[in-house]
Amino acid sequence: MIAKLAWRNIWFKPLNTILSVILLMSSVAIITVLILLEKQFEEKFNSNIDGVDLVMGAQGSPLQLILSSVYQVDAPTGNISYDSAKVWMKSPFLEKAIPLAFGDNYRGYKILGTTPDYLEKYGAKISEGKLFEHNFEVVVGNDIAKKLSIRVGDTFFGSHGDAAEGEVHENEAYTVVGITEKTGKVVDNLIICNIPSVWQMHGSHEGHNHEEEVSQNPAHGEEGHIHDDHEHDHVAENPAHGEQGHIQHDHENDLTIDEPNMEITAVLLKFRNKMGIVTWPRIIAQNTKMQVASPAIEVNRLFKLFGIGIDALQYLAYGIMLISGISIFIALFNTLKERKFEFALLRVSGAGRFKLLLLVMIESLLLCVVGFLFGTILGRIALMLLSNSAEDDFKMSFNPYEFIWDKEGILFLLTIFVGIIAALIPAIKAYNLNISKTLANG
Amino acid sequence: MISTKDITFQYPKGELFHMPALFCTAGNVILITGNSGRGKTTYLHILAGLLRPKTGSIEIDSTDIVTLSERKNDSFRGKNIGIVFQKPHFIASLTILENLEMTSWLATGKKNSAIAKKLLCQLGLEDHASKLPSQLSVGQQQRVSIARALINEPKVLLADEPTSSLDDKNTETVIELLTTLSKEYKAALIIVTHDSRIKEKFHNQITMI
Known part of the structure; x- marks a missing residue:
């Protein structure tokens, strides 16, 4: 009352x-x-940092390197030579080194070239289909699959760079072979393939200067046509690779991870002991043109900036x-x-x-x-x-x-x-x- | 029934009042009259237990309210004493019926809607039950005050200048209602007034000088 x-x-x-x-x-x-x-x-x-002690990448802003390679929000700092990165990736100090190669995007979602270790690091299991094995096979993040209603077996073309409006790579189609489980981490919003796919896409992209050839192929959506085309270009422009003969149908002549003189964007490093975490930033900076940045430190810096607001x-x-x-x-x-x-x-x-x-x-x-x-x-x-x-x-x-x-x-x-x-x-x-x-x- | 004996009262640093003794049985009326400043309202507040006298006793149905603690006094007043004020005051946010129910709830812990509605009928206010107090005329408001004073069927009904803000016709009605209803509900009615329109009607008068 x-x-x-x-x-x-x-x-x-x-x-x-x-x-x-x-x-x-x-x-x-x-x-x-x-x-x-x-x-x-x-x-x-913090959940995305898990399992990444340091990130190796091109020189530039360390925060940018972390944001681009760990959180996929910023543009990459640039590319590094895979050959020189490999030297460090073989170090016995490391428990794991996951190379990343950024290339294209599909409707604004980044297509990331990496190894299956990347999915494992984020605990992203394949909920549908299988892991990528061959070039141009992709595994799609759970959120993207839902939003764009992508299914296993679908094919699509990527756009160059990280803008959805970028030039479309119409000469190679990606095939969806798997969809990941929802993890609540960045993987949900990524399209993942192997690194040679990224190289090959851009290798052929560089050679893609015969406009008339493309227009002569009305059915260029079909794989066969594209790869005939691609083979041509690639052979013409890259005689060194041409020796291997690029015919995608049987995957015999695809680029492989052992290809020399190629570039990647960054490497996620996990160390066996803390020593490496402390010493590597200085060693790498002194001996190479690369840099190593710590996600924990950079993210703390970011939080401090946010913290004021x-x-x-x-x-x-x-x-x-x-x-x-x-x-x-x-x-x-x-x-x-x-x-x-x-x-x-x-x-x-x-x-x-x-x-x-x-x-x-x-x-x-x-x-x-x-x-x-x-x-x-x-x-x-x-x-x-x-x-x-x-x-x-x-x-x-x-x-x-x-x-x-x-x-x-x-x-x-x-x-x-x-x-x-x-x-x-x-x-x-x-x-x-x-x-x-x-x-x-x- | 209410009876008082030897009541004196003093405001802090004020003069000492000697209140006249008073005796009134259920269904009867006593008028307390006198000029302003003689302590009429003070006496009424003492009778209601709102002020504590310096000496003396006030027995209402064999309970001496002077000896009660403040908490018990509040609760005793709620159950046994009904008061009609000079100006009608209400809880502005509650309707007429809810005002009556609230009074009943505070005293008894129950919303006695049946008696509330019956009283409103007797006062000719049944159509106004769901209105807010501010929507009623002063005469109607004073009638609701009577209903509120009677809802817990008190032993004593105190009225403090109940007609001073009313015209002749409303004064007539209010006096009529006070006397008949206090008889019906078996309450001793004590009216404090200097209104000559009331004085004419009653013989039992105590004049304070």
Whole structure:
């Protein structure tokens, strides 16, 4: 009954109530988004680092190297010679070295040349079909398969570079041989093939200067035609490779991983012991034209940069929460004067002092609970929108339905605490109301 | 039934009031009259247990309310004393019926909707049950005050200048309702007033000087 009265009272002054609720809602929403974003962001970043101690790549920004090779969000720093990389990859210090070669994209999704170790590192099992064995066979990430409704057996052409609008490599089609399980990591948004596929695609791309030949092949979507074509080009432009004779049908003459003088983009390194992690960056920088960067260090640097923004937003949100507390206080305090007859009346009707204290407290707490609920919902709607745009731009999505009980629980307690503090003085005033005096002056 | 003895009262640093003794049985009426500033309202608040007298006793159905603790006093008042104020006050956010139910709930822990509705009928306000108090005229509001004062079937009904803000016709109605209903609900009715329109009607008067 007291709670019902409190509920009716807060909606009797809808403008005051709405102001307080909106303020609370905004601060709770901002903090909720930050909590979810920070946690999921770090989770995503850290889960992708697992098993990568260092990354070897072309000189340039180490952060860029990490972002491009581990998170697939930035452009690569450049290419490195596979031959010189191989020297280091054979080092006994290493437990595993996974070479990466970036080439094309299919509708904005990167096609990554690598070894099956890459899939293994991310724990991405093949849920449908099989692993790639031959050139131009690809395994498609779970998210892409779903979004573009790709099935095993489908074929497609890649576009050059990492822009979906890039030049289409119409002379080689990729064939989907497998689809990975969902991992929640970058693999979900990658198309993966072996490294020679990338080389071969670009080898033939370079030779692709006979426009008329392409136009003479109306059915160039068919593999046979393309590879006849390709063979021609390749033989003409690359006599060294031509010796091997490029006929894809039987895969006999494809480029292999042992091809000399080829380039790759980066190598993910996992060490047997910590020594290598410490010494390699200096050794590589002194002895080669490559660099080695540590994902952990770079990501920490990135978080520090983000951290400033997150802190600023957090202070803003707490500021708004403080203002909402003040707004609740002012609303309760202002109505105290008009409502003192009501309070006196309640006392006359048999309500003790404590019931009045309770009434004011409940009113404030109801505002806070309503504000918190709406804030939590609003925050998740905001995260959903944010997730959609991050998905388009960075192939990174956030889960708005996740509840982080401890942090959000603390936020709830904080909201309740604000409500209690805001109501404290008005509630005590109601508690101490002199009914006789109030009624005599009425 | 209500009876008082030897009541004195003093505001902090104020003069000492000697309140006249008073005795009123169920269904009867006593008027307390006198000029302003003589402590009429103070006396009513003492009778209601809202103020604690310096000395003396107030027995309502063999309970001396002066000796009760504040908490018990609040609860005793809710159950046994109905008060009609000079100006009608309500809980603005609740409807007329809900105001009555709230009064009943605070005293007894139950929403006595049946009696509330019956009282509203007796007062000719059944059509206004779901309106907010602010939507009623002052005369109607004062009638609702009577319903509220009676809903817990109190032993004592106190009225503090119940007609001072009403016109002649409404005064007539309110006085009529107070007397008939206090008889029906077997409450001792004590009216504090300086309104000559009321004084004419009652013989049992205590004048405070």
